[in-house]
Amino acid sequence: MEARYGALEAGGTKMVCAITDVEGGILDRCRIPTGHPEDCLPGIVDFFRGRVDALGIGTFGPVDVDPDSIRYGDIGACVKDGWSGFPLGRRLSDELGVPFSVDTDVNAACLGECTFGSSRGLGTVAYITVGTGIGVGLCISGKPFHGNRHPEGGHIKVARIPGDVMEGVCPYHPECIEGLASGPALRRRFCRDPSTVPRDDPGWNVEAEYLSQFVCTCLLMYSPDRIVMGGGVMGRTHLFGMVREKAVEHLGGYLDHDSLDDIVVPASLDGNQGVLGAAQLAIDWLS
Amino acid sequence: MEARYGALEAGGTKMVCAITDVEGGILDRCRIPTGHPEDCLPGIVDFFRGRVDALGIGTFGPVDVDPDSIRYGDIGACVKDGWSGFPLGRRLSDELGVPFSVDTDVNAACLGECTFGSSRGLGTVAYITVGTGIGVGLCISGKPFHGNRHPEGGHIKVARIPGDVMEGVCPYHPECIEGLASGPALRRRFCRDPSTVPRDDPGWNVEAEYLSQFVCTCLLMYSPDRIVMGGGVMGRTHLFGMVREKAVEHLGGYLDHDSLDDIVVPASLDGNQGVLGAAQLAIDWLS
Numbered sequence: 365m366e367a368r369y370g371a372l373e374a375g376g377t378k379m380v381c382a383i384t385d386v387e388g389g390i391l392d393r394c395r396i397p398t399g400h401p402e403d404c405l406p407g408i409v410d411f412f413r414g415r416v417d418a419l420g421i422g423t424f425g426p427v428d429v430d431p432d433s434i435r436y437g438d439i440g441a442c443v444k445d446g447w448s449g450f451p452l453g454r455r456l457s458d459e460l461g462v463p464f465s466v467d468t469d470v471n472a473a474c475l476g477e478c479t480f481g482s483s484r485g486l487g488t489v490a491y492i493t494v495g496t497g498i499g500v501g502l503c504i505s506g507k508p509f510h511g512n513r514h515p516e517g518g519h520i521k522v523a524r525i526p527g528d529v530m531e532g533v534c535p536y537h538p539e540c541i542e543g544l545a546s547g548p549a550l551r552r553r554f555c556r557d558p559s560t561v562p563r564d565d566p567g568w569n570v571e572a573e574y575l576s577q578f579v580c581t582c583l584l585m586y587s588p589d590r591i592v593m594g595g596g597v598m599g600r601t602h603l604f605g606m607v608r609e610k611a612v613e614h615l616g617g618y619l620d621h622d623s624l625d626d627i628v629v630p631a632s633l634d635g636n637q638g639v640l641g642a643a644q645l646a647i648d649w650l651s
Numbered sequence: 652m653e654a655r656y657g658a659l660e661a662g663g664t665k666m667v668c669a670i671t672d673v674e675g676g677i678l679d680r681c682r683i684p685t686g687h688p689e690d691c692l693p694g695i696v697d698f699f700r701g702r703v704d705a706l707g708i709g710t711f712g713p714v715d716v717d718p719d720s721i722r723y724g725d726i727g728a729c730v731k732d733g734w735s736g737f738p739l740g741r742r743l744s745d746e747l748g749v750p751f752s753v754d755t756d757v758n759a760a761c762l763g764e765c766t767f768g769s770s771r772g773l774g775t776v777a778y779i780t781v782g783t784g785i786g787v788g789l790c791i792s793g794k795p796f797h798g799n800r801h802p803e804g805g806h807i808k809v810a811r812i813p814g815d816v817m818e819g820v821c822p823y824h825p826e827c828i829e830g831l832a833s834g835p836a837l838r839r840r841f842c843r844d845p846s847t848v849p850r851d852d853p854g855w856n857v858e859a860e861y862l863s864q865f866v867c868t869c870l871l872m873y874s875p876d877r878i879v880m881g882g883g884v885m886g887r888t889h890l891f892g893m894v895r896e897k898a899v900e901h902l903g904g905y906l907d908h909d910s911l912d913d914i915v916v917p918a919s920l921d922g923n924q925g926v927l928g929a930a931q932l933a934i935d936w937l938s
Contacts, residue, residue, distance in 0.1 A: 488798040500872070504796070511775040511791075511874025519905055520868050523810040523826065536903040539810065577808055584807050585787070585872045587798025616823040618806055 367650060370416035370462070371643035372408065374423035374452065375469065376444070376496050379404055381411045382636075384643040388480040390636065400446040401455075409459045419456055419464040420645030422472025422638050425499075427452075429467050429510050437466040465645040469493070469638055470501030471508040473631070476641030477592045478503045482632035486589040490582045491637075492517075494575065495595030498542040502586060518542040522577045528570055545574040547597050563602040572603055576610035579628055583611070583619060594631035604630060654937060657703035657749070658930035659695065661710035661739065662756065663731070663783050666691055668698045669923075671930040675767040677923065687733040688742075696746045706743055706751040707932030709759025709925050711784075714739070716754055716797050724753040752932040756780070756925055757788030758795040760918070763928030764879045765790045769919035773876040777869045778924075779804075781862065782882035785829040789873060805829040809864045815857055832861040834884050850889040859890055863897035866915055870898070870906060881918035891917060 366385060373380040375398060382393040392415075396407040412419065426440030437453020457464040467475070474491035477483045491501040498518035502509040509515075519540040530553055532543025543549060550558040553567050561567065575593075582591055593604070608624040615621060631637045653672065660667040662685060669680040679702075683694040699706065713727030724740020744751040754762070761778030764770045778788040785805035789796040796802075806827040817840055819830025830836060837845035840854050848854065862880075869878055880891070895911040902908060918924045 504791075504798075509791070512876045513874050513906075515874050516871045516906065520871050521810050521864055521901065523808050536905045537901075581807050581868065581872070584803045585868070587800050587802045589799045614808065614824070618823045619800075619803065 367417045368415060369643045369646040369650075370412045370419040370460070371639045371646065372419065372421045372423075372456070373469065373472065373638040373642055374398070374421060375638075376424055379408055380639050381408055382639045382643065383412070383415055384640070386647055388640050388643055390639075393639070398444075401450045401452070402446065405455065405459075408456065412456075412460055416460070416462055416646070418462050418646040418650045419460060420472070420642040420647070420649070421453055421456070421464060421466040422469045422642040422645070423452060423466060424497075425468050425514065425516075427466060427468060427514075429471075429514055431465075437464060463649055465649040467508050467641075467645055468499070468501060468514050470499040471503070471510075471514065472501070472641035472645065473594060473637040474501035474503045474592070474641065475506075475508055475644050476633055476637035476639070477631060478506050479644045480633060480640050481592075481637060482629065483590050483592060488586060488588045490586050490588045490591045491631075492578065492582065492591060492593045493595035494545065494593065494597040495547050498546050498578070498595075500582060502588075517578070517582070518546075520578070520581060522574050525570055525573055541574055541578045545571055545578075547595075550597060558597065559600070563600070568600075568603065568606065571597075572606035572610055575603065575607045576614060579607055579611045579624075580614045583615070583627075588627075590626075591628045592631050592637075593628060594637060598630065601630065604628065654704045655702060656930045656933040656937075657699045657706040657747070658926045658933060659706065659708045659710075659743070660756065660759065660925040660929055661685070661708060662925075663711055666695055667926050668695055669926045669930065670699070670702055671927070673934055675927050675930055677926075680926070685731075688737045688739070689733065692742065692746075695743065699743075699747055703747070703749060703933070705749050705933040705937045706747060707759075707929040707934070707936070708740055708743070708751060708753040709756045709929040709932070710739060710753065712755050712801065714753060714755060714801075716758075716801055718752075724751060750936055752936040754795050754928075754932055755786070755788060755801050757786040758790070758797075758801065759788070759928035759932065760881060760924040761788035761790045761879070761928065762793075762795055762931050763920055763924035763926070764918060765793050766931045767920060767927050768879075768924060769916065770877050770879060775873060775875045777873050777875045777878045778918075779865065779869065779878060779880045780882035781832065781880065781884040782834050785833050785865070785882075787869060789875075804865070804869070805833075807865070807868060809861050812857055812860055828861055828865045832858055832865075834882075837884060845884065846887070850887070855887075855890065855893065858884075859893035859897055862890065862894045863901060866894055866898045866911075867901045870902070870914075875914075877913075878915045879918050879924075880915060881924060885917065888917065891915065
């Protein structure tokens with residue numbers, strides 16, 4: 365029988381599970397609200413049991429992504445109830461009786477775009493998510509990059525816009541990009557659900573300014589062929605034009621980009637980039 | 652006869668040439684002032700002619716580092732007299748009759764540290780130079796990383812210290828790290844040769860602040876095992892402690908680094924990291 369691959373996208377609010385074929389075709393899927401791990405694991409196990417040959421996991425971090433570590437697939441210290449130190453990969457692997465492969469949510473999404481999306485075949489691709497948190501993943505020649513642990517680009521310091529005195533939402537850093545431009549930061553900035561704020565609200569200029577600084581940092585540090593941007597906040601698609609324009613301005617002609625239209629692009633897989641990247645982790649494991 | 656390797660470190664003020672064995676032992680060397688390429692090439696060619704089997708070049712940029720490009724080894728648009736578009740690699744290779752391999756000066760220095768220096772065997776190593784310019788190179792598993800072209804990390808925006816109103820020296824960016832913290836920026840800040848400024852001058856705090864921001868960006872974007880810092884400005888070694896301390900402060904406990912003593916380190920090869928990395932490029936080419 366043809367191999368089947370389990371894919372888990374573990375997010376802060378929901379667990380997306382899917383079963384795919386080797387070409388990333390989704391055969392079945394389900395969503396389970398993220399709660400305490402002992403509350404949401406049984407549903408995940410029930411969904412996959414007996415139906416997959418390997419499991420790929422893209423998860424919120426920090427997570428141990430070193431396959432040679434005895435803590436491979438364990439969640440690190442975090443504020444989510446019950447998750448600090450939880451051996452997510454090993455528990456699922458044990459209960460399902462199949463091997464697992466794990467990476468960060470952003471690396472999985474990046475891998476999804478590089479394998480099944482519009483960035484297929486490109487050499488160096490960064491994936492920025494702007495949602496509950498801000499993060500960046502990187503694939504080089506179609507393989508996720510980790511470094512010593514994994515990048516935490518959402519916590520770089522940004523230069524405040526003069527006059528922007530809003531307190532950031534990051535408990536670690538008063539002026540990091542996640543603290544000033546993530547979904548929760550936007551909610552604080554607008555004092556309401558950002559999805560209800562009209563696109564001509566001047567607050568979006570502030571958001572676009574910080575995101576454009578981050579895009580420039582990614583361009584200058586990674587020299588990527590492409591930067592894919594996803595996550596809930598980027599669902600407000602008017603941000604793309606604003607971010608590109610401000611980034612071109614910041615670069616000041618330095619990287620020969622007259623336009624970033626072909627470099628800074630939306631995710632291309634209808635929100636499935638994370639789960640399809642997780643599937644590819646399983647596919648890579650078995651191949 | 653045992654193979655001999657030519658190494659050229661092409662810098663803004665001098666061309667350092669060396670002939671090495673396969674273990675990076677320097678058998679002969681010379682320095683030639685950097686002028687118009689037609690003025691300094693003959694001396695380089697004379698030094699290497701008939702004495703080497705391959706040539707490795709680490710050079711100021713921008714430079715085409717894509718071996719599949721017809722412009723491989725050509726210098727890009729730059730302000731140096733005669734160098735814009737100069738086919739440095741091809742000209743030397745033609746005149747010497749040996750193959751060449753080229754990379755950026757910072758990648759070559761990083762490769763030197765990873766191959767012959769204190770970072771040997773580490774997985775992900777960044778090399779920051781702070782001199783006439785500021786740049787960063789990256790080696791992953793002992794191989795230089797390029798991305799689409801090559802990183803230009805020296806041009807990321809930094810957050811100005813409130814009250815620091817000095818105009819930056821970068822013609823492209825009013826507030827990039829190179830513009831505010833390179834050697835020429837320091838000369839402007841101190842109104843004299845920075846090498847003569849005592850270590851308790853408060854201007855060093857400003858310098859350390861900007862460099863620490865850059866170190867944090869490298870830590871968060873690359874997740875390196877080590878950051879090696881070199882270049883003329885880092886010859887003022889009191890900066891290391893200041894930069895590490897401020898960087899730990901900026902990270903706010905986020906990456907579990909109580910100290911960066913073992914992570915942010917000086918170059919270990921007595922100023923030979925660039926030329927030894929260039930030698931390794933030649934060694935890799937022939938092996």
